[in-house]
Amino acid sequence: MSEVLLDPVAIGRGLRRVAGEIAERGGVRDLALVGIRRGGEPIAERLAVLLHELEGETPLTGSIDITLYRDDAATALPNPRIGPSRIPFDVRGKRVVLVDDVLFTGRTIRAALDALLDYGRPRCIELCVLVDRGGRELPIQPDYAVRRVDVPEGRRIEVEQRDGEIWATLEMTNSITQDASR
Amino acid sequence: MSDRVAFQHRHLLGTEGLERNEITSILDAAESFFDVSRRSIRKVPTLRGKTIINLFYEPSTRTRTSFELAGKRLSADVINISVSTSSAVKGETLLDTVKNLEAMCPDVLVIRHQASGAPHYVAARTKASVINAGDGTHEHPTQALLDAFTIRRAKGKIEGLVVAICGDVLHSRVARSNAHLLRKMGATVRFAGPRTLMPPAAESLGAEIHDRLEPALEGADVVMMLRVQRERLAGTFLPSTREYSRKFGLNAARLGLAAPDAIVMHPGPMNRGVEIDPAIADGARSVILDQVEAGVAVRMAILWMLGTDARGAPNTAA
Numbered sequence: 001m002s003e004v005l006l007d008p009v010a011i012g013r014g015l016r017r018v019a020g021e022i023a024e025r026g027g028v029r030d031l032a033l034v035g036i037r038r039g040g041e042p043i044a045e046r047l048a049v050l051l052h053e054l055e056g057e058t059p060l061t062g063s064i065d066i067t068l069y070r071d072d073a074a075t076a077l078p079n080p081r082i083g084p085s086r087i088p089f090d091v092r093g094k095r096v097v098l099v100d101d102v103l104f105t106g107r108t109i110r111a112a113l114d115a116l117l118d119y120g121r122p123r124c125i126e127l128c129v130l131v132d133r134g135g136r137e138l139p140i141q142p143d144y145a146v147r148r149v150d151v152p153e154g155r156r157i158e159v160e161q162r163d164g165e166i167w168a169t170l171e172m173t174n175s176i177t178q179d180a181s182r
Numbered sequence: 183m184s185d186r187v188a189f190q191h192r193h194l195l196g197t198e199g200l201e202r203n204e205i206t207s208i209l210d211a212a213e214s215f216f217d218v219s220r221r222s223i224r225k226v227p228t229l230r231g232k233t234i235i236n237l238f239y240e241p242s243t244r245t246r247t248s249f250e251l252a253g254k255r256l257s258a259d260v261i262n263i264s265v266s267t268s269s270a271v272k273g274e275t276l277l278d279t280v281k282n283l284e285a286m287c288p289d290v291l292v293i294r295h296q297a298s299g300a301p302h303y304v305a306a307r308t309k310a311s312v313i314n315a316g317d318g319t320h321e322h323p324t325q326a327l328l329d330a331f332t333i334r335r336a337k338g339k340i341e342g343l344v345v346a347i348c349g350d351v352l353h354s355r356v357a358r359s360n361a362h363l364l365r366k367m368g369a370t371v372r373f374a375g376p377r378t379l380m381p382p383a384a385e386s387l388g389a390e391i392h393d394r395l396e397p398a399l400e401g402a403d404v405v406m407m408l409r410v411q412r413e414r415l416a417g418t419f420l421p422s423t424r425e426y427s428r429k430f431g432l433n434a435a436r437l438g439l440a441a442p443d444a445i446v447m448h449p450g451p452m453n454r455g456v457e458i459d460p461a462i463a464d465g466a467r468s469v470i471l472d473q474v475e476a477g478v479a480v481r482m483a484i485l486w487m488l489g490t491d492a493r494g495a496p497n498t499a500a
Binding site (some may be wrong): 016065068069082083084085112118119120 | 207210211212214217218221223226
């Protein structure tokens, strides 16, 4: 059993609004969208397309893997799988928007900030998420969110692609808190 | 696809017995660490607060530096102990040395020792993870893994390749570790060298044995030259290095027998003009310096896998 939080239509509408907000705040010049692997990647790609439609210019895109930067990297997870980071541009002087699917504890974002800063010194970093579910354990807040919803701890939000469309659903049963790292 | 890599060992003592998916997971992780080493900030915080001790009873520049750099790029504290400055020269036994180091709570012990089996002996008596950085004529697993990484990057695969390993196979832990690993990954391994430098049971390593270089090089995709280990050869195995070079040295004519896109490897340090013609060592087919670069990435992957294990876990077999 699960409840749909955002269907593809709502996600399309929400991301278009967010793309507008990103453009409004600083245009597309020197803008780079960096998806946090793996959930943030497809969302960053959508935003890039939407920004192109709005502004006639495509922002830079990349992705970042945070495995090596987790605050529990040395203890909690023996041998997680690392994926490749892809930052095919110089981050120095860029306005970087970090993109993730679900914002929960904020620990992933903390790790992503450290990972990104090891590539260089961007002009500024902003944060865009599809769902902000509350439950922060660090002082981190999103600049852009498609939907904000309070979800009790232990419940899980699933963001997945089906037939090329993104769905965000809230699992109705309590499951392991695999989102606890977020 | 699992979120965990397949490699769940506590120690890395050899390539013998490593499974194919374990090898692949090390090589895959090494790709990410390879990228880290090419950025402007060549460091990740993953092993912050962990201690790695490099305990080297044999001289080594490349391997020790590579392990040291790998540990430092993972933010671990790395301490080097080499035999010339250690208490071993004052008569301390390996076990006493290890017990003393143990009291300093290292997370990983990297050991090179002239006695085959020394890292296994230590692994059974320490809470730290042990990495074999070369034990006598037995194994040198990180060398074989970095060789595999280099081959995979150059050729896109390992399966189905023909690898000629040439020279002093008898004394070579590099040859042994490579033979185990390459066979497991589906490559064909050929050994070539003088009969006096071929181990008596070389066939048991699953390799084709040749006592001349030419048939081994025929159509080979990878040519791996071994160092003539003058320190282990007390004049009994070879008439002279000149004759060795004439019969078993890799030169342009012999390399011409290999596949047109064959790569040339050497674990170092090279005896230029003995086992390999300098023009080949520095030539376009040589990936010898790629091997050195791969070494840091592969050792980062291994240190990461062993160093992030919860401490005090039961001492399961390596």
